[in-house]
Amino acid sequence: MARRTDHTREELREMALEAARRAVRREGPAGLTARGLASAIGYSPGTLYNLFADLDDLIVHLNAATLETLEGRLKTALAQTASPEASAAAMVSAYVAFTLEEKALWGLLFEHRLPPGRELPTWYQQRIGALLGMLEEALRPFHPEEASRALAARALWCGVHGVCSLAAGGKLASVTDQGAAEVSEVLLKVFLAGLEKTAEGHH
Amino acid sequence: MARRTDHTREELREMALEAARRAVRREGPAGLTARGLASAIGYSPGTLYNLFADLDDLIVHLNAATLETLEGRLKTALAQTASPEASAAAMVSAYVAFTLEEKALWGLLFEHRLPPGRELPTWYQQRIGALLGMLEEALRPFHPEEASRALAARALWCGVHGVCSLAAGGKLASVTDQGAAEVSEVLLKVFLAGLEKTAEGHH
DNA sequence: ACCTGAACACCGTTCAAGT
DNA sequence: ACCTGAACACCGTTCAAGT
Numbered sequence: 370m371a372r373r374t375d376h377t378r379e380e381l382r383e384m385a386l387e388a389a390r391r392a393v394r395r396e397g398p399a400g401l402t403a404r405g406l407a408s409a410i411g412y413s414p415g416t417l418y419n420l421f422a423d424l425d426d427l428i429v430h431l432n433a434a435t436l437e438t439l440e441g442r443l444k445t446a447l448a449q450t451a452s453p454e455a456s457a458a459a460m461v462s463a464y465v466a467f468t469l470e471e472k473a474l475w476g477l478l479f480e481h482r483l484p485p486g487r488e489l490p491t492w493y494q495q496r497i498g499a500l501l502g503m504l505e506e507a508l509r510p511f512h513p514e515e516a517s518r519a520l521a522a523r524a525l526w527c528g529v530h531g532v533c534s535l536a537a538g539g540k541l542a543s544v545t546d547q548g549a550a551e552v553s554e555v556l557l558k559v560f561l562a563g564l565e566k567t568a569e570g571h572h
Numbered sequence: 573m574a575r576r577t578d579h580t581r582e583e584l585r586e587m588a589l590e591a592a593r594r595a596v597r598r599e600g601p602a603g604l605t606a607r608g609l610a611s612a613i614g615y616s617p618g619t620l621y622n623l624f625a626d627l628d629d630l631i632v633h634l635n636a637a638t639l640e641t642l643e644g645r646l647k648t649a650l651a652q653t654a655s656p657e658a659s660a661a662a663m664v665s666a667y668v669a670f671t672l673e674e675k676a677l678w679g680l681l682f683e684h685r686l687p688p689g690r691e692l693p694t695w696y697q698q699r700i701g702a703l704l705g706m707l708e709e710a711l712r713p714f715h716p717e718e719a720s721r722a723l724a725a726r727a728l729w730c731g732v733h734g735v736c737s738l739a740a741g742g743k744l745a746s747v748t749d750q751g752a753a754e755v756s757e758v759l760l761k762v763f764l765a766g767l768e769k770t771a772e773g774h775h
Numbered sequence: 776a777c778c779t780g781a782a783c784a785c786c787g788t789t790c791a792a793g794t
Numbered sequence: 795a796c797c798t799g800a801a802c803a804c805c806g807t808t809c810a811a812g813t
Contacts, residue, residue: 378796397685403787413798418788480683482600482741494746501747523748524735524759531734532727538685543697544704545726556727560759563766581777606806616779621807 382420382430384410389431393473398481401428425483429490432478435471436496439478442467443503456507458557461529465553468533476537479530501526511564521564528556585623585633587613592634596676601684604631628686632693635681638674639699642681645670646706659710661760664732668756671736679740682733704729714767724767731759 376384388409392400403424407414421427446463450456468475483489505522512518535541536549545552579587591612595603606627610617624630649666653659671678686692708725715721738744739752748755 397688399687402785404785414787415789415799416797419796424787476685479743480737480741482679484602485600489743489746497746520748520750520755520758521762523750524755524762527734527738527744527747527755528731528759529734531732531737532730534683534734534737535730538683540682540692541730543692543700544730545723547723547726552723552727552730555723556731556763559724559727559766559770560762561766562769563762563764566765566769567762605804607804617806618780618808619778622777627806 378420381410381412381416385417385420385427386431386434389427390434390474393431393477394471397473398477425487428477428481429483429493431474432481433493433496435474435478436493438471439464439467439475440496440500443500447503447507453507453510457504457511457525457561458554460504460507461553461557462550464529465533465536465549468537469549472537475533480534480537508561508564511561512568514568525557525560528560529553532556581623584613584615584619588620588623588630589634589637592630593637593677596634596680597674600676601680628690631680631684632686632696634677635684636696636699638677638681639696641674642667642670642678643699643703646703650706650710656710656713660707660714660728660764661757663707663710664756664760665753667732668736668739668752671740672752675740678736683737683740711767714764715771717771728760728763731763732756735759 385406388406389401392402392405392409401424403417404414406427407417417427421430442463443460446459447456450459501519501522504526505519508518508522508525512521532541532549532553535544541549541552588609591609592604595605595608595612604627606620607617609630610620620630624633645666646663649662650659653662704722704725707729708722711721711725711728715724735744735752735756738747744752744755
């Protein structure tokens with residue numbers, strides 16, 4: 370039975386994304402199925418393919434929303450930080466906290482692999498670039514030299530990503546008995562100390 | 573037609589694992605299917621379940637072999653290193669090289685999530701522990717203090733893991749135009765500098 | 776003892792047919 | 795214009811029946 374008046378196309382897309390979010394939170398990525406989503410929003414499987422190209426397309430849009438939430442958390446964390454020196458620590462700790470809170474959604478965001486030959490949309494990469502820009506800025510007090518700061522920020526972000534990746538996958542416990550917050554704090558502290566030492570060398 | 577004389581049970585298991593390796597290398601984790609594997613070794617799907625409990629069990633055994641290869645590479649890299657100071661760099665670079673060479677198998681090893689409630693075998697964790705022990709030893713020149721060296725080694729390994737995870741998933745390019753070798757080198761160098769600075773502080 | 780292959784309960788995706 | 799639901803081509807896994 371056609372119900373085209375019940376919901377606008379945009380409402381339907383939101384409903385599908387919310388159902389997907391719930392499924393991933395509850396059962397992990399494997400719980401996200403076209404048939405399950407369709408039944409969760411009260412439509413037939415075919416309707417999903419009217420809203421999204423396919424499941425991968427739906428996942429990309431779900432990931433966009435997750436990325437937006439993550440951006441918001443990081444901005445809030447930065448805004449509540451008084452000293453510039455504490456900015457990097459605040460960002461890292463907000464990032465790790467978000468990962469632990471939303472293990473499955475975070476995993477979908479950063480570990481979902483598109484089928485070969487399919488590219489991530491450009492806005493996706495731009496948003497990640499914006500996040501990295503924030504971290505780069507936060508590293509300014511520790512690494513004044515413009516030229517190499519970008520690479521340093523990116524290396525640090527990759528490192529924190531590794532801690533989060535292991536934590537989200539439940540594998541951090543095979544590495545250490547410390548939690549993600551502690552490990553990332555050590556990584557950050559030692560890295561920042563290293564940046565300062567390098568900076569001294571340039572004086 | 574039963575062919576119980578053609579191959580021993582152990583041979584069959586090896587054949588299945590080799591077919592799985594080939595499938596993962598060529599098509600990624602999604603290419604690893606019970607039906608495909610069975611046909612690749614010339615047996616029916618049911619036979620696979622005589623050799624392994626299920627696909628997850630097969631994957632765990634495939635990962636064990638991958639881990640063994642990785643261990644070998646790291647030991648070789650260490651053996652060819654003259655100075656203790658260069659050991660950590662040699663290990664990191666061998667680790668990254670292996671990841672880039674075997675992106676898909678590496679991804680299966682470190683990013684395959686077992687269904688909830690299922691644990692990794694203990695020998696799995698012991699082997700990872702051994703690798704971490706090697707890295708910990710390599711950090712000795714940079715971080716003489718026994719107590720916190722273990723955590724430092726683990727934090728560094730998580731960091732390098734992050735670079736590898738992004739590189740293996742094809743996502744490092746959205747972060748930086750540098751390759752995994754360059755990023756991990758920066759991460760290592762800054763981290764080691766940070767360790768030395770911390771050590772000086774303790775004198 | 777080992778192996779088969781049909782069977783069961785699922786998938787993602789498409790598309791003619793309906794409203 | 796939108797939605798359905800059957801259909802197609804796949805899955806993982808089990809298990810009675812064969813050798």
